[in-house]
Amino acid sequence: MAQEILINIGAAEIRVAMVENGRLQALSCERVLGDDESGAGRSSVGDIVLGRAVRVVPAVQAAFVEIGQDRAGFLGAHEARCLGDASGEPAIGELVREGDEVLVQIIKDPIGEKGARLSASVTIPGRLCVLAPYQSGVALSRRIEDEAERRRLAALGEALVNDTGDDLFPGAGYIFRTAAIGAEGDGLRDDAVRLAQEWRAILAARKQAKPPALLHRDLDAVARAIRDGVHDDTARILIDDAEAAESARAFCRRAVPGVESRIELFTGPGALFDMHDLESDIDGLLHPRVALPCGGWITIERTEALTAVDVNSGSFTHASAIEDTGFAVNLEAAQEIGRQLRLRGIGGLVVVDFIHMRDAAHAERVVAALTEHLAKDGVPVTISPMSQFGLVELTRKRVREPLASLVGESCGSCAGQGNVRRPDAVAMDILRRVEAGARAAPGKTIRVHAAPEVVAWLAGQGEKLRTALARRGAPAVDFVADENCSRERFDVGT
Helix, strand or coil, rough: CCEEEEEECCCCEEEEEECCCCEEEEEEEEEECCCCCCCCCCCCCCEEEEEEEEEHHHHEEEEECCCCCCEEEEEEHHHHHHCCCCCCCHHHHHHHCCCEEEEEEEEEEEEEEEECCEEEECEEEECCEEEEEECCEEEEEECCCHHHHHHHHHHHHHHCCCCCCCCCCCCEEEEEEECCCCCCHHHHHHEEEEEEEEHHHHHHHHCCCCEEEEEEEECHHHHHHCCCCHCCCCEEECCCHHHHHHHHHHHHHHHHCHHHHHHHEEECCCCCHHHHHHHHHHCCCCCCCCECCCCCCEEEECCCEEEEEEEEEECCCCCHHHHHHHHHHHHHHHHHHHHHHHHHCCCCCEEEEEECCCHHHHHHHHHHHHHHHHHHHHCEECCCCCCCCCCEEEECCCCCCCEEEEEEEEHHHHCCCEEEECCCHHHHHHHHHHHHHHHHHCCCCCEECCCCCHHHHHHHHHHHHHHHHHCCCCCCCEECCCCCCCCCCCCEEE
């Protein structure tokens, strides 16, 4: 299965698309401009922070830890157990007291009114393995399924754990990632040495820090995409910015040997995401209805409690029988539902209403197909069997805000029953149009008419935005606040 990674470096946003056989399979967006230094859309997952416990709540077996964000992070007793010496599951009060300094890692971004989820069991991910300083032994990714390969890697892991070299971190454990399949001992050890160096730097920084203090930030969006997204079947990595492409090559030389040759600088024609018609595919992620190739469709509706997915056969009918019609549509829907939940970042409880089927074997195959396509990104999922009414319940771990929340907000004029795009999300659309306009008319001033609140957001980015636009080939841009423009309406011209 041919895979490509497309990395679009915009003036205010970095977008990474994973494409398989010309079809979008995964998407991540990271803002590089926003209301704070880190950018409003940047994920903090993987960051390591020296925090301070501000409240310990025995009733929920958790501590709330100040980590320098708007809301305190949540550290559960299970995630804090490495702080104590007792076995089993000690109470949170035995592990953390109010006022304690606590070294924690962010494992889930803030979602809604909830603060970030934290763990004291810090891990440092590399290309092939993950260093676990507070754990012992070796663990393997569940996605490494071949038993012979698991035994081979387990043996290499034991050798690594027993290695007494000064360049490794004594007593640490390792988790072998899927990318370790086929790797030799020298490659695994080199990865472990790099991770040991990172961990020692974090410990040194801790000695000088006062909480809350960020000690380690995970890789930027480009390097992270290469570290986590490149596999043996990745044919190429296309990047549309020369500086970012060179930085990616340098990262590969340092940390991911053998991948540098797959990096290509995209210079056109057109925009990078015009390939495979990705822009229209991304726009479709904000709409509830998704067409299926057979002529049916699925409808995705989010509520406060759960996400409901309805499967409809539409105009499609199978020549042989109604049962076969339902089975064929449900198989297509299962594949698309897995893709849509992944792309939209939907987590929590999901209920899927499939077309009713009488054949139990058909129901099992549909659930198996749904399970297969949900497993592609490695996010933990629990799926129930199909009920007699054609319902399948599943829970998918929430790891970030869903896409709809990142780009939209409740509509005030309809008491929250509708959703409109946020000013910053509209600004991202404008900036992409500005870059396209500058490519089409080099040297000319680009004029933008947009809603006052959108122009205000753009103006608030100051010189950083002007510099970024100039680097992207648009040095002369006028933003005009137009009272006649609704929030989502704008005009870009010369």
